[in-house]
Amino acid sequence: MNKKKEFIVGQEEAGNRLDQLLVKKLSGESRTHIKRIIEEGFVTINAKPSKAHYKVKVGERIEIRQAPPVSTDIIPQKIDLQILYEDDDILIINKPAGLLVHPAGRRRYGTLANALAYHFGQLPSLGGQERLGIVHRLDEGTSGVMVVAKTELALRDLSEQFKKRKVKKEYMALVKGVMELDEGIIDVPIGRHHEKRQRMAVRYVSSRTAQTHWKVIERFKNSTLVSLMPLTGRTHQLRVHMAHIGYPILGDKEYGTMAPIGHQALCACYLGFTHSANKSFMEFKVDLPSDFKKLLESEQAK
Numbered sequence: 044m045n046k047k048k049e050f051i052v053g054q055e056e057a058g059n060r061l062d063q064l065l066v067k068k069l070s071g072e073s074r075t076h077i078k079r080i081i082e083e084g085f086v087t088i089n090a091k092p093s094k095a096h097y098k099v100k101v102g103e104r105i106e107i108r109q110a111p112p113v114s115t116d117i118i119p120q121k122i123d124l125q126i127l128y129e130d131d132d133i134l135i136i137n138k139p140a141g142l143l144v145h146p147a148g149r150r151r152y153g154t155l156a157n158a159l160a161y162h163f164g165q166l167p168s169l170g171g172q173e174r175l176g177i178v179h180r181l182d183e184g185t186s187g188v189m190v191v192a193k194t195e196l197a198l199r200d201l202s203e204q205f206k207k208r209k210v211k212k213e214y215m216a217l218v219k220g221v222m223e224l225d226e227g228i229i230d231v232p233i234g235r236h237h238e239k240r241q242r243m244a245v246r247y248v249s250s251r252t253a254q255t256h257w258k259v260i261e262r263f264k265n266s267t268l269v270s271l272m273p274l275t276g277r278t279h280q281l282r283v284h285m286a287h288i289g290y291p292i293l294g295d296k297e298y299g300t301m302a303p304i305g306h307q308a309l310c311a312c313y314l315g316f317t318h319s320a321n322k323s324f325m326e327f328k329v330d331l332p333s334d335f336k337k338l339l340e341s342e343q344a345k
Contacts, residue, residue, distance in 0.1 A: 047106070047107070047108055047109065048068075048069075048106070048107045049104060049105060049106040049107065050068065050104075050105055051102060051103070051104055051105075052064075052099045052100060052101055052102060052103045052104075052105065053101065054101055056099060057099060057100055057101045058098055058099070059098065059099055060095065060096050060097065060098060060099075061081060061086070061088070061093055061094070061095055061096070061097045061098075061099055061105075062074070062077055062078060062081060062095035062096070064099055064105075065077045065081075065086070065105075065107070069107070077095075078095055080107065080108075081093065081094065081095045082095070082235075082240060083148065083240065084240050085107065085108045085109070086105065086106070086107050086108075087105070087106050088103050088104070088105055089103055089104055090104075090106070092238070092240055094235065094249060096249070117146070117156050117157060117160045117175060118151065118152060118157055118160070119157065119160040119161035119164075120152060120153065120157035120158060120160075120161050121158075121161050122142075122153070122155075122157060122158035122161065123158075124136050124155075124158055124162065125137040125139070127188070127327055127329070128325075128327065131193065131194070131320075132192070132193055132194050132196070132197040132318070132319055132320050133190055133191065133192060133193060133197055133201075133318070133319070134163075134176070134190070134191040134192075134193060135188065135189070135190055135191075135314075135327050136155075136188075136189050136191065137186070137187065137188060137189075137329045138155065138181055138185075138186055138187060138188075138189050138311075139186050139332065140183075140184050140185060140186040140304075140306045140307075140332065140334075141183065141184065141306060142154070142155055142183065143155070143183045144156065144177060144180040144181060144183070144189075145177060145180070155177070155189075156175050156177065159175050159176055159177075159191060160175060163175075163176070163193065166191070166192070166193060167192060167193075167194060167195040167197075167198045168198070176191040176192045176193060176198065177191060177192075178190055178191065178192050178198060178201040178202055178205060179205055179210075179276070181311055182279065182282070182307070182309075183306075184294070184295070184306035184307045184309070185214075185306075185307060185309045185310065185311060186309075186310045186311070186329075186332050186335070187214070187310045187311025187312055187314075187329055188311050188312070188313065188314040188327050188328070188329055189311070189314075190314060190316065192319075194319075196319055196320070197319040197320070200319035201316065201319060204316055204317060205276060208274065208275070208276075209316070209317070210314070210315065210316045211272075211313070211314070211315035211316070211326075212272065212273055212311065212313065212314055212315075213270055213271070213272050213311075213312055213313035214270070214271040214272075214273070214281060214309055214310060214311050214312060215260070215268065215269070215270060215271075215309075215310050215312050215331060215335075216268075216269050216271050216281065216285065216292050216307075216308060216309045216310075217266055217267070217268055217269075217292070217293045217308035217335070217338060217339060217342065218266060218267050218269055218285055218290040218291060218292050218293065218299075218308075219265070219266055219290060219291050219292075219293055219299060219300050220265070220266065220267065220289065220290045221262050221263070221264075221265070221266070221267055222259050222262065222267040222269065222290055224259075225258065225259050226256070226257060226258040226259065227256075227257060228254060228255065228256050228257075228274075229253075229254065229255045229257065229284040229285075229287065229288060230252075230253075230254045231245045231253065231284070231287060232245065232246060232247060232250035232251060232252050232253055233245060233246065233250055233251060233253040233277045233278070233279075233280060233283055233284075234246035234248070234249045234250030234251065235249070242279070242297060242298075243277070243278050243279040243280075243283050244283060245283060245284075245287045251275075251277060252275060253275045253277045253280050253283075253284065254273070254274035254275050255271055255272070255273050255274065255275075255280060255281060255284045255285075256271075256272040256273075256274060257269050257270065257271050257272075257285075258270045258272075263342040263343060263345060264342070264345040265342065265345060266293060266342045267290065268339065268342075269285075269290075271285075271309075279297075279298070281309060282295050282297070282298045282299070282307060282309070283298055285298075285299075286298040286299055292307045292308055292309050293307070293308045293338065294306050294307045294308045294309075294338075295307035295308075295309075302338060303338060303341075304334040304335065304337075304338050305334075308335055308338055308339075310329070310331050310332065310335055311329075312328060312329055312330075312331070313326070313327070313328050314326070314327050315327075
C-alpha cells in the first residue's frame with residue numbers, strides 16, 4: 044500500500060461496512076491488517092477515526108495512512124516466570140504487573156509471549172503466532188493468575204470455557220472513595236472509546252454487554268478494598284466499570300487516579316476452571332503483590 048491513499052465514497056459503495064469496503068479497495072491486504080489499521084487510527088472518515096463496522100455514506104472522504112509493519116515472529120527472551128503449576132496440558136503463572144501479555148503495535152519484546160517462546164518453544168495458538176498458548180489476558184498493569192495452554196486440545200477447550208463463562212475469576216482492587224453499599228452488580232455495556240481508540244468506555248451503541256459483581260472487603264478513610272468478579276470478559280472491564288460508578292481503581296492512570304505503585308491496584312487473585320484432559324475442577328490463588336500490600340497498609344494507617 045502507498046504511504047497515503049484516499050477516495051470519496053460513491054453511490055454504489057454507500058451502505059458498506061468500512062472494513063468490508065477496504066477489503067475491496069486495498070487489494071492484497073488481509074482482513075486482519077485492515078482491522079488493525081482501522082483500530083489504530085490509520086483510517087479516517089472526513090478526518091476523524093472510525094470503526095470497522097461503520098456503514099459509509101455517499102460523499103465521505105476516506106483516508107488511509109500507511110501503518111508500520113508488524114512482525115509476526117516472536118523473539119524468544121529469557122524472562123523469569125513465576126510458575127504456580129504445570130503438567131503436560133497447562134501452565135499456571137502469576138503474572139507481575141508491568142508485563143505485557145503479547146506484542147502490540149511497535150512493542151515486540153519484553154512480553155509474556157516472548158517469555159513463553161523462550162521457555163517452551165512452539166505452543167498452540169488460535170490467534171496467530173503472537174498469542175502462543177495464551178487463552179486469556181490480563182492488562183499490563185494488572186497482576187495475578189493466568190492459565191496458558193500447552194496443547195491444541197487445552198487451548199480450544201479452555202477458550203470455550205471462557206467464552207461460555209464457565210471459568211470463575213476473582214480480583215482484588217483498591218478503589219478511590221468509600222463505597223456506601225456492601226455489594227452490587229454493575230450492568231452497563233462497554234465499547235471502544237469514540238476518540239481515544241486504545242481506551243474503552245461505557246457506551247450504549249457499538250458496544251457489548253458487560254457485568255461485574257463487586258463486594259466490599261474493607262473500608263478505609265479515603266478508599267475501599269473490594270472483590271471484583273467479572274461475569275463477562277470485556278477489555279478493561281473492571282477498570283471502566285469502577286470508574287463509571289465513581290470509584291476508580293487507585294493507580295489507574297487511564298481511567299482513575301495515580302498512586303505510588305505506578306500501576307492499577309488490581310490483582311487477579313483467583314482462577315477456577317475444568318482441566319481439559321482429566322475434567323477435574325482446578326483452583327488457583329495468589330497473594331497480593333508486595334507493592335499492592337504496601338499501598339494497602341498506607342491506606343489502613345490513615
